[in-house]
Amino acid sequence: MIDFHSHILPALDDGSKNIEESLALLNMLSQQGVDTVVATPHFSPDKESVDDFLLRRRESFESLSSSLSEEHPKIIMGAEVLYYDGISSLQGLEKLCIGDTNLLLLEMPMCKWSAYAYEELKTLSYIKGFTVILAHIERYMRYQPQSQWAKLKDLGILNQVNASFFIRPLTRRKALSMLLSGNIHAIGSDCHGVETRPPLMDTAFEYIKSKTGRTFLKDFTEYNKELLFEN
Numbered sequence: 001m002i003d004f005h006s007h008i009l010p011a012l013d014d015g016s017k018n019i020e021e022s023l024a025l026l027n028m029l030s031q032q033g034v035d036t037v038v039a040t041p042h043f044s045p046d047k048e049s050v051d052d053f054l055l056r057r058r059e060s061f062e063s064l065s066s067s068l069s070e071e072h073p074k075i076i077m078g079a080e081v082l083y084y085d086g087i088s089s090l091q092g093l094e095k096l097c098i099g100d101t102n103l104l105l106l107e108m109p110m111c112k113w114s115a116y117a118y119e120e121l122k123t124l125s126y127i128k129g130f131t132v133i134l135a136h137i138e139r140y141m142r143y144q145p146q147s148q149w150a151k152l153k154d155l156g157i158l159n160q161v162n163a164s165f166f167i168r169p170l171t172r173r174k175a176l177s178m179l180l181s182g183n184i185h186a187i188g189s190d191c192h193g194v195e196t197r198p199p200l201m202d203t204a205f206e207y208i209k210s211k212t213g214r215t216f217l218k219d220f221t222e223y224n225k226e227l228l229f230e231n
Contacts (some may be wrong), residue, residue: 043096060071103131103228112143131157166207
């Protein structure tokens with residue numbers, strides 16, 4: 001199982017506070033069946049440069065790496081990049097992609113997106129060559145016209161949702177419907193801490209398996225592996 005969105009690196013953003021909490025989160029993810037976790041700390045272009053962020057990220061991971069064991073999930077570096085108008089021109093944006101892929105996890109505004117924002121997404125996808133993954137899209141859906149999601153899909157833009165989307169009674173039917181219709185491409189814990197927003201990947205995947213069967217879940221996992229390792 002792959003966790004596409006997490007804040008497990010220590011003392012880097014509003015996620016794990018220290019090495020001990022990072023290890024506890026990784027232990028929880030391992031127990032939940034996660035074998036690969038994408039570390040996606042927040043990157044805010046208005047607060048620091050890409051290179052400064054990458055230095056902080058590397059130092060955070062290095063502080064953790066000596067405590068890791070083979071029993072912990074494999075960690076792949078990434079970032080949760082905050083959208084802003086003009087982001088397609090940001091120098092070094094490609095360095096924020098997940099691992100060795102062209103996958104860019106993008107956090108969009110919590111409001112109705114402007115026409116310019118759609119043009120930016122188009123530029124990132126068609127001209128810059130990124131495969132954009134919109135982070136936790138369940139947070140934005142109510143702000144956007146339904147017709148826009150089909151347009152984004154035509155651009156090759158992918159959608160990530162949090163595990164909690166499949167767990168909450170008011171949203172899990174919607175989550176399942178989107179998954180079955182091919183409108184969810186990645187699932188993440190978006191875990192921030194042991195007590196605050198802990199990982200719930202096993203609960204989400206058990207619900208999915210109970211409604212779709214083991215074969216569907218296996219195929220979805222294989223698709224995630226292809227995204228992460230063959231993109």
